[in-house]
Amino acid sequence: MGLITCENIVKRFGNHTALSGVSVDVPKGEIFGLLGPNGAGKTTLIRSINMIIKPDSGRILFNGREIDESDVEKIGYLPEERGLYKKMKVGEQAIYLARLKGMDYASANRELKRWFAKFNIAPWWNKKVEELSKGMAQKVQFITTVVHQPELLILDEPFSGFDPVNVQIIRDEILRMKSEGATIILSTHNMESVEELCDNIALINKSKLVLCGNTRKIREDYGGNRVEVLYRGEELAQEEDTLSPYIIVEKGEQGQMRRAVLEIANGSSNAQVLSKLIGVVDVCSYAQLVPRMKDIFIKLVTE
Numbered sequence: 001m002g003l004i005t006c007e008n009i010v011k012r013f014g015n016h017t018a019l020s021g022v023s024v025d026v027p028k029g030e031i032f033g034l035l036g037p038n039g040a041g042k043t044t045l046i047r048s049i050n051m052i053i054k055p056d057s058g059r060i061l062f063n064g065r066e067i068d069e070s071d072v073e074k075i076g077y078l079p080e081e082r083g084l085y086k087k088m089k090v091g092e093q094a095i096y097l098a099r100l101k102g103m104d105y106a107s108a109n110r111e112l113k114r115w116f117a118k119f120n121i122a123p124w125w126n127k128k129v130e131e132l133s134k135g136m137a138q139k140v141q142f143i144t145t146v147v148h149q150p151e152l153l154i155l156d157e158p159f160s161g162f163d164p165v166n167v168q169i170i171r172d173e174i175l176r177m178k179s180e181g182a183t184i185i186l187s188t189h190n191m192e193s194v195e196e197l198c199d200n201i202a203l204i205n206k207s208k209l210v211l212c213g214n215t216r217k218i219r220e221d222y223g224g225n226r227v228e229v230l231y232r233g234e235e236l237a238q239e240e241d242t243l244s245p246y247i248i249v250e251k252g253e254q255g256q257m258r259r260a261v262l263e264i265a266n267g268s269s270n271a272q273v274l275s276k277l278i279g280v281v282d283v284c285s286y287a288q289l290v291p292r293m294k295d296i297f298i299k300l301v302t303e
Contacts, residue, residue, distance in 0.1 A: 001064050002027040003152055003183040004049060009058035011044050018044040019055070020207040026152075026185060026200075031178055033198035033215065034187040035293075037301050040204045042187050043080070046154055049185075050077050062152075073102040076150035080157045080187075084129045084137060091116075091125040094144050101148040108147070115143040119169070134161050142170060146177065153177065153184045159193065171197065191294035195219075201293075205301050219290045222299075225264040226289040227273070230257045233281035245272040257284055 004026040011019040019041045026032045036042045047053045049060055051072055062071045085093055091112070098108035116122045119139045124132060132140065138161045146153060155174070159167045174197060178184060186198060194201060195215065203211040211218065226249070229236075235258060238248045245268035250261035258281075264273055270286070277283050 001025065001061070003063060004185070005061040005064075006045065006049070007059050007061070009045065009048060009055045009060070011041075011048065011053065011055050017207050019048075019204075021058070022204065022207075022209045023058075024202045024209065024212060026183060028183050029178065029181055030199040031174065031184045031186055031197050033194045033201035034185055034204070035189075035194065035201055035297060036204040041207045042204055043156070045204070046077070046079075046156060046185070046187060049154065050075060073148070074151045076101075076145040076148065076153045078141060078145040078153075078155045078158055080160070084141065086128070086130040088129055089125075090121075090127055090129055090132065090140060093129060094140060094147075097144040098147050101150075103148050111147050112143065115147060119143065135163065135166060138162060139166070142173075146173070149182075151183060153182055154187075155184065156187045157189070158186070159188065159190060191292060191297060194293045203297065203300060210300055211296075215293070218296065219293065220288070222296050223288060223290045225266075227262050227264065227270070228285070228287050228289050229260045229262060229277065229283060230254060230285035231260070231277070231281040231283050232257055236260050236277075236281060239276075245269075245276060261289065 002025040006022060006024045009019050009022045010017070022041065022045060034042050034045070044053070048055050049067070051067065051069065060067045062074075088096075094112045095105065095108045098112060099105065103111070113122065113125070116125060121136055121139055124136060129137065129140075142158065145155070158170055158174070162170060171193070174184060174186075186193070188194065198215050200213060201211070201215050201218065202209060235251065236248060238244075245265050246262040247265065248260055249263050252259045262273065264270070274283065274286060
């Protein structure tokens with residue numbers, strides 16, 4: 001059982017069903033991607049885990065027992081709808097938010113100043129929030145989310161509003177926190193980040209769970225039996241033999257080499273395909289084609 005387990009969660013708002021029997025298990029010490037189109041139910045699930053709203057039925061377990069108010073201090077939540085008090089000084093607000101998570105004043109002050117220096121925003125400690133740029137405000141919000149070293153981090157679109165340099169900084173911090181034992185739920189529409197960071201994913205669409213599992217295995221499972229071959233020699237021609245181990249579905253060139261995408265016939269193996277190819281062309285590269293998460297996402301949502 002993972003750090004967070006959601007069992008058959010149902011939540012309705014009037015006549016609208018936001019979650020319909022959703023069950024997910026978030027393994028400890030991993031990054032778990034929570035995916036889905038706008039309005040799918042992701043935010044409702046996140047708010048349920050944070051105890052901001054209560055499910056109509058089902059239950060949420062934290063470390064194997066039913067979650068309660070004392071567990072909220074062990075969670076760091078960065079919502080998509082950012083919000084800071086514009087008239088407060090940056091440092092004062094950061095300390096206030098850290099203390100809400102159970103930190104004493106001295107520890108909050110020390111750790112926040114360390115984080116501010118790390119993110120190159122120390123000179124803004126005594127400025128008002130309204131003087132910050134959007135990117136700086138995002139940094140402050142990220143820092144106040146993680147400063148109390150929570151067991152569980154819930155990051156909703158954490159890269160929104162950042163330039164590429166700061167996106168890389170945030171990615172590095174997420175990976176560092178994972179290496180130190182944190183469990184992270186990452187809700188994002190950035191499929192490249194999902195492929196790079198997430199160990200497991202869950203895809204919610206129209207209030208229902210439609211896909212859940214290991215990111216790499218899901219990509220391989222949706223890849224079918226297609227391989228990419230880079231080769232030298234005469235252009236490959238489709239064999240007329242009905243027992244051919246492959247079908248050519250795409251041909252072209254890549255640099256100084258020719259390129260072909262082959263669909264391996266049912267019952268055939270890579271060894272059989274390679275033995276056929278080697279007798280005809282000089283094979284330079286042979287690799288399974290693994291689809292991008294973006295393509296899988298679009299396929300499942302549009303279906």
